[in-house]
Amino acid sequence: MNADSTLRRRPLILAAVMASMAMIAIEATIVSTAMPQIAGQLGDLQLYAWVFSSFLLTQTATTVVFGKLADTFGRKPVLLFGIVVFLVGSILCGFAWSMTSLIAFRFVQGLGAGAIQPVGLTVIGDLYTMEERAKIQGFLASVWGVSSVVGPFAGGVIVEHLSWAWVFWINLPIGLLAFAGFTMFLKEDVARERRTVDGLGAGLFAVAVAALMVALTEAGTRDWSVAGGACLVFALSSVLFFAQERRAADPMMDMALWSRRSILTVNAATLFSGMSVIGLTTFLPMYVQGVLGQSALVAGFTLTAMVLGWPIGATLAARNFTRFGLRPTLLFGAVLLPIGALPFLILQPGMSPAVPALGSVVMGLGMGFLNTAAIVMIQGSVGWSERGAATASNVFARNLGSTLGASALGAVFSLSLLGGTGPAGGFEEIRRLLGETGALAADGAARLALGASLHLTFWGVFLIAAATLALALLVPRPVAAEARVAVEA
Structure with a gap:
């Protein structure tokens, strides 16, 4: 591919990457905001966390596979495949008739996301130098910032005025734009070779x-x-x-890649950070609506604070790599996570939504610093032939953490709810009350039972955030060659 032509096309390809990322980014807030009402209509409240876990499971299981396919066959075909599958899954989710069918269709969505996220980041690694890449991370982080505003607002409006199916169908125009962008502007000249998958x-x-x-x-x-x-x-x-x-x-998980101490420790910290954040994404909207008695829109905006803090942290991190270095930037983000989790430990009925919003924004800042430093460290330590697999390993770690975190904290929530003193109808009664705005907050027994159960999940978030910090401290200082690359960036 002609170098001048590539240079001219870069902004258009970046726009396509940002559009494809936007589909995944908006999922973090719009679905979470609408889920209490969706669960209220579809039932099976004990499967609540599975709506998030099913998406993350297939995304996690296929991330590394698609990263290796991108190294073999090129980035473009893998990206286009992922977008098509994600859009098909989004359409099917809107037609779900039960919690079980919704979970099944979320598996399909997750398969598409498994191709989009790591390969989109790999395209950025291909097109931009180390110095440019750090700045471009700020642009990609802005996608999460915009989605953090649009997602809760759109979710609240959809829940109140439209069918909840539109929280999934809103992906269609975004995905079609991304598909068109990659088709027209991403040109590759990749030497094909037969490799086993x-x-x-x-x-x-x-x-x-x-x-x-x-x-x-x-x-x-x-x-x-x-x-x-x-x-x-x-x-x-x-x-x-x-x-x-x-x-x-040609293994799915390259043990030689993971055996490098720098990659292993960075990915371990990333995994636990994903576990901590998914606890808020999954359960904070339920607390704000069910226990604090706020609307879906207010619940969404408490979550927005986290996703808005994320791109701010990422942008600040990208601008200060040269001043402070990658490892100190990663450690600073890890320190912010348990600090941000503290406000959730003091939440009580009647408190202002500003309290969880404060904790959310601090945790978002921490994720911005930590994840931006992590991806630049990972990509800077390998060459082109390993960049897709290495990038995918980091995305894989974060998604695996989110998958395990949603399941583990969901189990804590369910066990606590079953063991507490709640309404006579148990799960079913709380599910019914969740379907009516403000109804659960008006039922004293149900509100206290739900609040106590969610309080335990927030303790889990805090402990996992503290473990993230402990793991981040194990990340080694860059060797001389890596340090020189970071300084040059």
Whole structure:
């Protein structure tokens, strides 16, 4: 591809990447804002966390696979495939008739997201130098900022005036624009080579994580026999997965890549950061609506504070890499996470929504600093042939953390709700009250039971955030070559 032509096309390709990222970014707030009402209509409140976990499971299981495919066949075909699958899943989600069908269709959405997010970031790594890449991270972070404003507002309006199906169908025009942008402007000249795709490894990984999610969900409902069976499936599939990765010619998870201390420790901190943030994304809107008695719009904007703080932190991080270095930037973000989680520990009925909003914005800032430093560190440590896999490994770690966090905190929520003193109807009564704006907050027993259960999940968020900081401290200082690259950036 001609260098001058590529230079002229870069802003248009960047716009297409930002549009494709916007579909995933808006999911973080618009679905969370609408979920209490969706659960109220579809039922099966014990499966609430699965709506988030199912999306994250397939996204996580396929992220590394699509990253390797992008290294083999080029970025463009993988991106176009991901956009088409994501849009098909979005259409199907809007037609869901039960919580189970919605979860199934979210699996399809997650498959598309597994291709879009890591390969979009890889395209940025291909087109921009290290110095430019740090600045471009600020542009990509702005996508999350805009989505953090549009998502809750759109979710609140849709819930109050339209069918909730539109929280999924809103993706269609955005996805079509991204598809057109990549089709017209992303030109590649990739030498094709035959490489095996570790489909068996990806399948075993998906089975292992799904089994763990089932175990956590059933433990939350105290169905210990099913939970025990799921644990056995998890253990067996995990053993088979690692055996497959050792023997596969082109494994899904490149153990040599993950064995590098810098990549392993950065990804470990990223994984736990994903676990901490998903707790807010999943349960904060329910607390604000069900316990504080606020509207879906207000609940959405308490979450907006986090997603708005994220791009601000990312932009500040990108502008200060040269001044402070990548590792100190990552550590600063890790410190902000447990500090931001503190306000959720003191939440009580009757408090102002400004309290959780404050905690959200601090945690968002922390994620901005941590994740931006992490992705630049990862991409700067490998060459073109490994960049897709390395980028995907970091996205994989964050998504795996979100998957496990949603399931684990969902189990804590369910167990606490079952063990507490709540309304006579239990899950079903709380589900019914969630479907009516302000009804749950007016029911004293239901509100206290829900508040106590969610309070435990917030303690889980705080402990996981503290573990993120501990892991970030293990990230090694850059070796001389890496330090020189960072300084030049």
